[in-house]
Amino acid sequence: MMEAIIFDFDGTLANTLPICFEAFHHVFKEFDNKDCTDNDIKAMFGPSETGIIRDNLLHPNKEEAIENYYAKYEELHKDLLDGDGEILALLSFLKESGMKIGIFTGKAKRSLDISLHALQMAELFDVIITGDDVVKPKPDPEGLLKALSLLEVDACEAIYVGDSDADIVAGLQANVFTIGVQWLPQFQTAQFSAQPHAIIKTVAQFKQSLKVGII
Structure with missing residues (x-):
């Protein structure tokens, strides 16, 4: 689970x-x-x-x-930038369902804080790992492993969601279920060089997959 x-x-x-x-x-x-x-x-x-x-x-x-x-x-x-209401609703849904949610990003903490506050996301996450918190950036899984440790969750109980090749490689190397998403107007990778466990094109598809237990 x-x-x-x-x-x-x-x-x-x-x-x-x-x-x-x-x-x-x-x-x-x-x-x-x-x-x-x-x-x-x-x-x-x-x-x-x-x-x-x-x-x-x-x-x-x-x-x-x-x-x-x-x-x-x-x-x-x-x-x-306008906030994406569908993504904000997804994060709220995950929190209400009891799921632990986190961020592992290559961004610096300073720019991430600007974005999280502007998008009203600042209080939603149980753990946040930024590029300032790691020695080895993605695709190294260091930050993802650190997030799992802080959440006290095993790799087999976690999902990593990202839009770039570096995200996918980091997730696979950390042995978590890894999803490539292409649901925003701009994303980094159209064709992943490493194959994620799933590719999801819409927030609605992601939410439905969680509900029916596909992921």
Whole structure:
């Protein structure tokens, strides 16, 4: 019996990828005078936003660039993102049913907190592991294993839900039931290189699968 569901965040619980891309575009243009595509940015994913900037920005003033990123991220959050009521309802349904729910994301805690408060999700989760909490980013399962330990749940009793190849590999390596989702307007991976246990296209399909015990 499944006791816990752990979610990725960007592209899984919220359509925040456009905000991440735009904030990174702004930083690389402002500090390196470099025009990056969304795919260029996506290729940098793995570390948190601070790690991405420190690893890839050529400009020496990386701390100023990091502050610039977060300011732009928060500004764009207000302008570009509306909350997904269906996902919020799903999380509430899971909580009411007694399921433990968590987040394992590569995002830094600072940007995740901005998003969770803006989307009224801040109080919903039993555990949150961010990119700041791990030594090895996804696809390494370190953060997922840490979440399971804090929840006191065995791998065979947990589900990990994500939208990227890194999510799927991390879930499979942690030996949890791993679901690839493509239910938001923008998600990271259209064709997974590692095969998840299930691919789900809508929140309604996910909820129904839980109700009938398919997952």
